Amino acid sequence: MALTDDEAARPLIACPICGTLFKARSNKGKLNQRCSRPCSIKARNADKARKDANPLDANAIERFFASVDKSEECWIWRGNKNQRGYGLFHLRDLNVSAHRVSWRIVHGDIPEGLYICHRCDNPSCVNPDHLFPGTPLENAQDMVRKGRHAHPNPSKDYRPKYQKNYMRGSEHVHSKLNESLVWDMRIRHVQGERYADIARSIGIRETTCRQAIVGERWAHVPFPDK
Ligand SMILES: [Zn+2]
Ligand SMILES: [Zn+2]
Secondary structure, eight states: OOOOHHHHTSOEEEOTTTOOEEEOOEETTEEOOOSSHHHHHHHHHHHHHHHHTSOOOHHHHHHHHTTEEOSSSSOEEOSOBOTTSOBEEEETTEEEEHHHHHHHHHHOOOOTTOEEEESSOOTTBOOGGGEEEEOHHHHHHHHHHTTOSSSSOTTSOOSOGGGTTSOOGGGSTTOSOOHHHHHHHHHHHHTTOOHHHHHHHHTOOHHHHHHHHHTSSOTTSOOSOO
C-alpha cells in the first residue's frame, strides 16, 4: 500500500527520552524527535545540564569577558546571539547561554532544572547583579509580568473571528474553571504533571483538563514557557 505524502512525512520513531513509539511530526523541515511536551522539557533540561557541566577554566573566563561590554549598567554580550537575543558563548564545541555562564562564574553550579532569569529584562545582558535563579514556574510568572509570553495581553481576545461569537471560558455559566486556574493547570503540566492527576485534584474530567491545557478550550489564556 502506498503511503500518502503526509504519512511518509511522519515516520514512526522511538522517543529517545521515554522509548515510546510515535509518529514524528516535522517542524520547519526538522523532525520532532520527542513524543510529548514533558519529554521535550526533560530533553531540554538534560541539554542544559550537559552544557552547565562543561568546565570553565581561567582561559574560558578570560575569553568570555573579551565579548562583554561593561560600559553601561547592563553588561552587553557582543558575541553571537540566538534569535531571541540571548548571548551564546562557544565552549568546547557547545553553544552555551552567556548569561548562565556569567552566573556560574560568580556563584558556581546551577542546580538542575533551574532557569537563570533577568531582573533587567535585557536578554543580551550578562551582568551577574541583574541575574537570579528561578524555577520554571517563577520564570513563567516573570515572563507574564514582563509581557513576554505568547499572548501579551490576557484581556484581549486572540481567537479567530469565527470563534468570537462563542462565550469565552469563565463567561460560561457552567464553567468550573476560570482563567487563573487554567493558567495554573498549564504550569503544572509544563512541570511534568499528568492530565489525569491535574484533573483529579480539581475535580474535573480528564478530557476537559486536557482541552484546557492544550488550548482547544481557553485559547485566550496565555501559555507558559513559550
Ligand atoms: Zn517520550
Ligand atoms: Zn542587565
